[in-house]
Amino acid sequence: MKNLFILFLSVIFSLFLCETILRYFLINDQLKLRVEANQKQFKDFQKLTWRPDTLSFIPNSKGFVNHPEYKYTIYHDNFGFRNPCGAKKKEAIKDIVIGDSFVYGVGVQDNATLNCVIKIDNYTLGVPNSSPTCYLKILKRHYPTIKNLFNIKEIINIHIIIYVGNDFESLISLGGSCPSKTINNAKMNQSGLLQSINYIITKGMLSEFYLPQVPKILYKNYKNKKKYETINSSMQKFFLDNGNDTFYTSIDHVNQKNLTNSLKILLEEFNKVDQNKLNIKFYLLPSGSDISKERLIRKSKISSFDYKIIDIDVKYLSILKSCKKIKASCIDLRKYFKDENYYFHDTHLNSSGIKILSKIIEDEAKKL
DSSP states (O other): OHHHHHHHHHHHHHHHHHHHHHHHTSOOHHHHHHHHHHHTSOSSOEEOOEETTTTEEOTTOEEEEEETTEEEEEEOOTTSSOOTTOOTTOSOOOEEEEESHHHHTTTSOGGGSHHHHSSSOOEEEEOTTOOHHHHHHHHHHHHHHHHHHTTOOSOEEEEEEEEHHHHHHHHHHTOOOOOOGGGGBOOOOOOSHHHHHHHHHHTSTTTTOSTTHHHHHHHHHHHHHHHHHHGGGOSOOSEEOTTOOEEOSOGGGSOHHHHHHHHHHHHHHHHHTTTTOEEEEEEEEOOGGGTOHHHHHHHHHHHTOOGGGOOTTHHHHHHHHHHHHHTOEEEEOGGGOOGGGBOSSSSSBOHHHHHHHHHHHHHHHHHO
């Protein structure tokens, strides 16, 4: 029994010693960034009221977000969407903004959402974790009500915000459905042994210790190194960062034909919502890593891929090429944003970023 106790103490001391050495002496930039990212991961932080059956949040409901980088309460309107400022002038609106969490306003207080900051009357249909095909379903479902509510009789502008960071693949395949109720209580999938271990390491009790991260980093380094060698024959021809943004190395890895067909179908279906009465414009909202080399380097270290082989132009050039072919109105927003317009760890725009996006939408609305 005494020997077992000594063994136990030896193991504990060894682990403590290894942790101390990794943390203070053998300082590894990749390891340090991984732990810092873990510290800023949300841990069951989101309480929402999404209903998949109605494709809206519960009308007049309240939600709550408590993230390491932001904290606020959410209020939904009579129809179940986040429009805290409603239509300021109470006149017939001419602009509807559709998108995912960026349009919903993840990361900002009510008074800093697009609905409030855009100076022209507008209505926003924003749903976190949604895709372009979901935007279409939401508009089809709720446009008749909106049209009647705001007495819409003239041509209306539909501003579709596509987050190129992680919407690109669903845009090509027209995949990705509307979110399920799981977004109401954001939790990481812990089903299965590997998922449970990963949760403990990245978000659980071991997330802020250096030593448990070493096996994961070594495995991801090995896995991505192998992927470099076989990427031309791989089904998944892109790399993922810890926020699920995607990164390509060559435009040859994009199925341009599928992308063009998908955009054509989307454009046609959006126009069918109210035939000849919609001005539709697509906005290509960039990932922070697509406009900041410093962020790209940091994200690549956290996620174990080589930033030097990444071509950040691939997704934008591909979409713009397809837009030109089908004569869709698309605008690349990269030139408008800086790294400081995003949260440091989280991928969303902060209030300064929302102001920039609002001004772009205002200016484009005047042209439509």
